[in-house]
Amino acid sequence: MEKKLFLLDAMALIYRAYYALIRNPRLTSQGKNTNAQFGFTNTLLELLSKYKPTHMAVCFDTHAPTERHTDFEEYKANRQKAPEDLLDSIPDIKRIINGFNIPCIEYDGYEADDIIGTLAWQAADVGYQVFMVTPDKDYGQLLTKENVFIYKPAYMGKKEEILTAEKICEKWDIARVDQVVDVLGLMGDAVDNIPGIPGVGEKTAAKLLKEYDTLENILEHAKEIKGALGKKVQEGKESAILSKKLATIITDVPVKFHEEDFSVSAFNQEALAEVFSELEFRTLGKRILGDSFKVDVQVAVQRDLFGNIVESSTSITQVSKSGGDSFLPEQAETEMVAMEGKTIENTPHEYHLVQGDAAILDLVEKLGKHHEICFDTETTGTDPNNVELVGMSFSVKPGEGFYVPVDADQKEANRQVALFTDLFQRKDITWIGQNLKYDLLVMKWYGQQFPGNIFDTMVADYVIEPEGRRSMDLLSEKYLGYTPVSITELIGKKGKNQGNMRDVPAEKVADYAAEDADITFQLKEIFVPLLKEKEVEKVFYEADLPLVKVLADMEFEGIRVDEDFLKNYSEILESEAAIFEKRVYEAAGVHFNLASPKQLGEVLFEKLKLDPKAKKTKTGQYATGEDVLSKLAVQHQIADDILGFRELTKLRNTYVDAIPQLINSKTGRVHTSYNQTVVVTGRLSSNNPNLQNIPVRTERGKEIRKAFIPRDNDHVLLSADYSQIELRVVAAISGDKNMAEAFKSGADIHTATAAKVFGVDIGEVTKEQRYRAKSVNFGIIYGQGAFGLGQNLGISRTEAKEIIDNYKTEFSGIAKFMEDTIARAQQNGYVETLLGRKTWIRDINSANFTVKGFAERVAINAPIQGTAADMIKLAMISIHKEMQQRMLKSRMILQVHDELIFDVHKDELEEVKALVLERMESALPLPGGVPVKAEIGTGNNWLEAH
Numbered sequence: 001m002e003k004k005l006f007l008l009d010a011m012a013l014i015y016r017a018y019y020a021l022i023r024n025p026r027l028t029s030q031g032k033n034t035n036a037q038f039g040f041t042n043t044l045l046e047l048l049s050k051y052k053p054t055h056m057a058v059c060f061d062t063h064a065p066t067e068r069h070t071d072f073e074e075y076k077a078n079r080q081k082a083p084e085d086l087l088d089s090i091p092d093i094k095r096i097i098n099g100f101n102i103p104c105i106e107y108d109g110y111e112a113d114d115i116i117g118t119l120a121w122q123a124a125d126v127g128y129q130v131f132m133v134t135p136d137k138d139y140g141q142l143l144t145k146e147n148v149f150i151y152k153p154a155y156m157g158k159k160e161e162i163l164t165a166e167k168i169c170e171k172w173d174i175a176r177v178d179q180v181v182d183v184l185g186l187m188g189d190a191v192d193n194i195p196g197i198p199g200v201g202e203k204t205a206a207k208l209l210k211e212y213d214t215l216e217n218i219l220e221h222a223k224e225i226k227g228a229l230g231k232k233v234q235e236g237k238e239s240a241i242l243s244k245k246l247a248t249i250i251t252d253v254p255v256k257f258h259e260e261d262f263s264v265s266a267f268n269q270e271a272l273a274e275v276f277s278e279l280e281f282r283t284l285g286k287r288i289l290g291d292s293f294k295v296d297v298q299v300a301v302q303r304d305l306f307g308n309i310v311e312s313s314t315s316i317t318q319v320s321k322s323g324g325d326s327f328l329p330e331q332a333e334t335e336m337v338a339m340e341g342k343t344i345e346n347t348p349h350e351y352h353l354v355q356g357d358a359a360i361l362d363l364v365e366k367l368g369k370h371h372e373i374c375f376d377t378e379t380t381g382t383d384p385n386n387v388e389l390v391g392m393s394f395s396v397k398p399g400e401g402f403y404v405p406v407d408a409d410q411k412e413a414n415r416q417v418a419l420f421t422d423l424f425q426r427k428d429i430t431w432i433g434q435n436l437k438y439d440l441l442v443m444k445w446y447g448q449q450f451p452g453n454i455f456d457t458m459v460a461d462y463v464i465e466p467e468g469r470r471s472m473d474l475l476s477e478k479y480l481g482y483t484p485v486s487i488t489e490l491i492g493k494k495g496k497n498q499g500n501m502r503d504v505p506a507e508k509v510a511d512y513a514a515e516d517a518d519i520t521f522q523l524k525e526i527f528v529p530l531l532k533e534k535e536v537e538k539v540f541y542e543a544d545l546p547l548v549k550v551l552a553d554m555e556f557e558g559i560r561v562d563e564d565f566l567k568n569y570s571e572i573l574e575s576e577a578a579i580f581e582k583r584v585y586e587a588a589g590v591h592f593n594l595a596s597p598k599q600l601g602e603v604l605f606e607k608l609k610l611d612p613k614a615k616k617t618k619t620g621q622y623a624t625g626e627d628v629l630s631k632l633a634v635q636h637q638i639a640d641d642i643l644g645f646r647e648l649t650k651l652r653n654t655y656v657d658a659i660p661q662l663i664n665s666k667t668g669r670v671h672t673s674y675n676q677t678v679v680v681t682g683r684l685s686s687n688n689p690n691l692q693n694i695p696v697r698t699e700r701g702k703e704i705r706k707a708f709i710p711r712d713n714d715h716v717l718l719s720a721d722y723s724q725i726e727l728r729v730v731a732a733i734s735g736d737k738n739m740a741e742a743f744k745s746g747a748d749i750h751t752a753t754a755a756k757v758f759g760v761d762i763g764e765v766t767k768e769q770r771y772r773a774k775s776v777n778f779g780i781i782y783g784q785g786a787f788g789l790g791q792n793l794g795i796s797r798t799e800a801k802e803i804i805d806n807y808k809t810e811f812s813g814i815a816k817f818m819e820d821t822i823a824r825a826q827q828n829g830y831v832e833t834l835l836g837r838k839t840w841i842r843d844i845n846s847a848n849f850t851v852k853g854f855a856e857r858v859a860i861n862a863p864i865q866g867t868a869a870d871m872i873k874l875a876m877i878s879i880h881k882e883m884q885q886r887m888l889k890s891r892m893i894l895q896v897h898d899e900l901i902f903d904v905h906k907d908e909l910e911e912v913k914a915l916v917l918e919r920m921e922s923a924l925p926l927p928g929g930v931p932v933k934a935e936i937g938t939g940n941n942w943l944e945a946h
Helices: 010-020 035-051 067-071 084-099 112-125 137-144 165-172 177-187 202-212 215-220 227-235 237-247 269-279 282-289 357-367 410-418 436-444 457-464 472-480 506-533 537-557 563-588 597-607 626-633 637-656 699-707 725-734 737-745 749-758 767-781 786-793 797-810 812-828 849-885 906-922
Strands: 004-009 055-059 129-133 148-152 161-163 350-353 372-379 389-395 400-405 430-433 453-456 559-561 673-675 685-687 715-722 830-832 838-840 891-896 899-905 934-939
Touching: 004 010, 004 035, 004 112, 010 035, 010 084, 010 112, 035 084, 035 129, 035 282, 055 112, 084 269, 112 129, 112 137, 112 148, 137 148, 137 165, 137 177, 161 165, 165 177, 165 597, 177 202, 177 215, 177 237, 202 215, 215 237, 227 237, 269 282, 350 506, 357 400, 372 436, 372 506, 389 410, 389 506, 400 506, 430 436, 430 506, 436 453, 436 537, 453 457, 453 537, 457 472, 457 506, 457 537, 472 506, 506 537, 537 673, 537 849, 537 891, 563 637, 563 699, 597 637, 626 637, 637 699, 715 849, 715 906, 725 737, 725 767, 725 812, 725 849, 737 749, 737 812, 749 767, 749 797, 767 786, 767 797, 767 849, 786 797, 797 812, 812 830, 812 849, 830 849, 838 849, 849 891, 849 899, 849 906, 899 906, 906 934
Parallel strands: 004 055, 004 129, 129 148, 350 400, 372 430, 430 453
Antiparallel strands: 148 161, 372 389, 389 400, 673 685, 715 899, 715 934, 830 838, 891 899
């Protein structure tokens, strides 16, 4: 089955949908404009039904400023404010997307095109055909990657269009699609307010590129360009360079294409029925949900000419046109009045602005009488290690909140904060917060610690419902029916005029900040009984909640980076990549654009005729992905050299040159940010940098770890890694005697598995048999079948099935565990870890075979991966607590998958080794006596320690 990924540019499609019906808007019986919702849903349905994508995602722009705004304050500044009806449609559209069980993806600091570009290239690299659904011309630059296309939706009578690299080149009159950014650098983009070079248009840009090939080359030869054009180019050099950067789509956003997360699955009919009913999509609802679907709208409230409510027994359904277009009796003016949600305007509250030492001390005394205090900070930015405190808010009962502004002078700010020290130091107080890790980190920079207990509402919601987003605003609307004040009301929309909290008068911040504390306090009251009801108290109170403080301390510490090493390594990679590139050209006998799949395919399969059976894609280009080149590399050196060039270029651009940009100017260290509420199975993820993705499978990739070093000469890095932890968990929770015995005896698990599967003595197992057994061991965890195993091992499906059958016979306990787990998921709707972490498997009883198969694989994997995640969390908590109690100088600084990294003072090395090893191996004892093992290494850099 061909794998097709469709990535939708949300806002571009929403705008098109809204304005397509602008002259004849669709209105519900309550006067709500549903142009965007209706048009977007139709586009989504068209894609699903006509093109049958196997995978899909909808990408939204960030709500936070991007690097482009930092580089150029005027970026997109000339755009008119979107109509309120359009903005109001976005929550509905997200509900519709979720109802289709399609992921919505956004990432702070990046635009949708950056997310789409990153995911598109990642998916293309693993064999997907990728269609970027957008009308935006800038996406053409991404078609340098094979199997990536633009799907331009139908609009205003024009049919849909699939754009290939050739069509992009033809449209722009350029030789290569990577020249799209050169064109934009020269001519600019009025839509995004990218300046370009004044007086240079599209045709002139194309003409210049025909002669000089790249923007940089044009600027280098500017003095050769005659007349007024040459003068414009010389004078517009800086603007052109900036414009090209602004127009360049980022392709290394810290998002990851995990194909299971993007798989198209059965619709959530209940969710779609609810939103379609609200939007009064009668015809569309029946088309998707069947003839039984009905719009259920309550009776409208009508007012006469004098504003008096008039009794009416006429239902909205009776006076509405099909599809949501409505009309009302003409005899009187009629106003459709919707039930108002709760807001600060219509909800009783007491929010206080607290200023001056006397008022602060009074507040401290008042707060000190309570043992549960909600706490929140207002700051100048989003990086807790690089912001200033603007104010603090508190709440101790629903409907009440206090806001304390903090001086911009940091010396005075520290003095003001110190007035709360005794309160913060109280061990008998539980501090409540939403994403409390952020606040704890901010306060560390003001010398404050919080030794009392904590309660994080974001983490509580994650444990209760691991899927979905969980901002405070969303949780408030979901659980309290209350819409909080939007931050944009204080600092404005993103763009050149957006400020930060420091710019807003304290009187105005007070309501917003106090409301945050008040709402969070109320959410805590809701989550406490919910945790009990969902039976997830144990994992919350023992693992996820105490981990918040641990992660805050780790992020505060950061890790030192060897900038000189990275600079030198970048030069080495560039040099080695150039050698590969030269060898490719020499072997080809022609110089061509190695980044162009089209040109590469023509060289390999038409000029060199390396594979007479070479396949072409639908666009007529030859396939030149990693899988194709890897097969060719066995016989042809040129293919191996191309793979070498690609690897080195990616390493340099994605990691080696990017990491130094993340060094904190105050500490000289890199402070990765851990995401505790994202991965459904309980694992941590990280960003800035994304440590999970640093490559380790190749020697050149491993070298990157050399850049991470101890803080000084008195310290050494210590790495502690769980040994085959997921397989040990499988052995334990399945109760399989053979696998459990192999671990108990200390045998190499893959050799022991091979001996059983292939029926040979353990001493006679060959290297190939061990490799195959290893593939089965890890594949079985992810529900891999004969087809997948056959592909991995390069063997027939028949042979792969025989290996799997033998495996299930010899390890019958594992086969039974898989069957029982699926059965429990079908009965309960969830699976759980040893600690009680639940993963909800909503499609486990789906009638769609593909959807159900994926749900079954998730059901099998989640308890295994989740138990391993719980184990390392418990270990981190235990180690962190003991290191604090012993007042050690050493620090735990990183967690990556099943590995912990410590910055250890040399005088404490042996003590820390013993402590870490003992706590990791005893953190979560496994059933059946299956031993847990951790391996420790030390060194002067991460690679050496690992």
